[in-house]
Amino acid sequence: MASLRDIQTRITSTKKTSQITKAMQMVSASKLSRAESNAKSFVPYMDKIQEVVASIALGSKDVTHPMLVSRPVKKTGYLVITSDRGLAGAYNSSILRSVYKQIQERHTSKDEYVVIALGRVGRDFFRMRGIEAIESVTGLPDQPSFADVKEIVRKTVDLFSEGAYDELYMYYSHFVNAIQQDVTMKKVLPLTEIESSGGRLSSYEFEPSAEEILEVLLPQYAESLIYGALLDGKASEHAARMTAMQNATDNAKELIRNLTLQYNRARQAAITQEITEIVGGAAALE
Amino acid sequence: MKTFNVNIVTPDGPVVDTNVELVSAKAQSGELGIMAGHVPMVAPLQIGVVRLVTGGKQSELVAISGGFLEVRPDQVTILAQAAEKAENIDVSRAKEAQQRAEQLLQSKQENVDFKRAELALKRAINRVNVYEGKL
Numbered sequence: 001m002a003s004l005r006d007i008q009t010r011i012t013s014t015k016k017t018s019q020i021t022k023a024m025q026m027v028s029a030s031k032l033s034r035a036e037s038n039a040k041s042f043v044p045y046m047d048k049i050q051e052v053v054a055s056i057a058l059g060s061k062d063v064t065h066p067m068l069v070s071r072p073v074k075k076t077g078y079l080v081i082t083s084d085r086g087l088a089g090a091y092n093s094s095i096l097r098s099v100y101k102q103i104q105e106r107h108t109s110k111d112e113y114v115v116i117a118l119g120r121v122g123r124d125f126f127r128m129r130g131i132e133a134i135e136s137v138t139g140l141p142d143q144p145s146f147a148d149v150k151e152i153v154r155k156t157v158d159l160f161s162e163g164a165y166d167e168l169y170m171y172y173s174h175f176v177n178a179i180q181q182d183v184t185m186k187k188v189l190p191l192t193e194i195e196s197s198g199g200r201l202s203s204y205e206f207e208p209s210a211e212e213i214l215e216v217l218l219p220q221y222a223e224s225l226i227y228g229a230l231l232d233g234k235a236s237e238h239a240a241r242m243t244a245m246q247n248a249t250d251n252a253k254e255l256i257r258n259l260t261l262q263y264n265r266a267r268q269a270a271i272t273q274e275i276t277e278i279v280g281g282a283a284a285l286e
Numbered sequence: 287m288k289t290f291n292v293n294i295v296t297p298d299g300p301v302v303d304t305n306v307e308l309v310s311a312k313a314q315s316g317e318l319g320i321m322a323g324h325v326p327m328v329a330p331l332q333i334g335v336v337r338l339v340t341g342g343k344q345s346e347l348v349a350i351s352g353g354f355l356e357v358r359p360d361q362v363t364i365l366a367q368a369a370e371k372a373e374n375i376d377v378s379r380a381k382e383a384q385q386r387a388e389q390l391l392q393s394k395q396e397n398v399d400f401k402r403a404e405l406a407l408k409r410a411i412n413r414v415n416v417y418e419g420k421l
Binding site for chain 2: 052206
């Protein structure tokens with residue numbers, strides 16, 4: 001049996017660990033509420049832009065734009081949104097597992113696809129497997145503003161226009177609630193699945209012309225799709241980390257309980273032994 | 287005078303939501319003035335100033351970069367990648383950005399993305415102008 005001192009050391013160290021995980025859990029909880037409100041303030045923008053895109057792209061049939069047309073797929077782009085740091089439970093691994101599985105099912109050679117990584121974990125995951133992400137961003141803040149991600153988002157959309165890939169899928173974790181996050185795959189480009197928000201589609205005057213407006217509008221729309229996914233992913237990340245740290249704290253408590261029991265038993269055994277020794281010693285003297 | 291509702295929305299949240307008499311903005315095809323009862327329309331905007339005229343000839347300036355304007359019978363929406371009211375502009379940051387962009391443009395190096403630097407310069411100048419109340 002471990003000595004009293006050993007058990008005491010383990011109890012202390014487990015307590016310290018649980019203090020840390022508890023603190024991390026609370027930090028994530030507050031970050032989660034911030035992330036949720038960020039995602040909420042993005043909704044009006046997304047709704048509006050979707051409405052306008054739908055009414056222009058669906059409203060006038062004779063309008064076309066390269067981003068609306070599916071072309072033969074020679075190369076596929078995968079945009080993978082992960083976090084920079086671990087300790088978030090299955091958050092990163094479930095996204096990466098799903099992307100990697102999809103890639104292996106669809107493609108036979110590395111020339112058929114490219115990866116764009118948002119987040120260090122995703123980038124390193126692909127690097128380990130010999131796939132260097134063509135674009136990557138790490139060190140994004142916990143509450144990214146649009147200005148923070150403008151560069152990468154624009155580049156992603158530009159690469160499609162330049163023909164670096166012919167379709168673009170994005171993988172991220174969709175925030176359902178604090179205990180549930182679903183890995184989601186979404187086709188971003190070409191924009192063939194524009195959801196019409198129903199309702200009336202106003203017939204607009206276009207100034208100067210519908211084509212020129214799409215020229216401005218569609219990239220902006222695609223960019224906001226990606227930004228929306230990123231906000232969603234951030235909320236999921238904080239939620240996942242919160243749950244993971246909650247579990248860690250609970251496990252630490254359980255461990256401390258068991259160790260304390262063991263400690264008390266050992267202490268009791270030591271006392272009993274001492275008494276027996278004294279009694280034994282006294283009896284030997286008589 | 288008749289008023290109508292104006293919304294300026296960015297990815298980081300709504301910036302403006304008020305009733306005004308006139309909206310004046312710089313579209314890519316030229317200056318646009320919109321009053322109540324305007325025909326439904328969509329137009330892309332330049333990096334520039336949007337002027338919101340409320341009753342009594344008071345006007346408010348908003349710096350806009352990259353976006354477009356949508357007119358509906360009852361309301362006007364401006365969707366922009368960034369928008370700041372004059373009083374919220376961080377002018378020292380804008381001036382720094384302006385200097386940075388100018389230096390970049392003058393440096394004549396080969397690896398400088400001139401188009402981007404030019405856009406950055408435009409945005410910075412626009413912010414400074416709006417802050418100082420110039421049109």
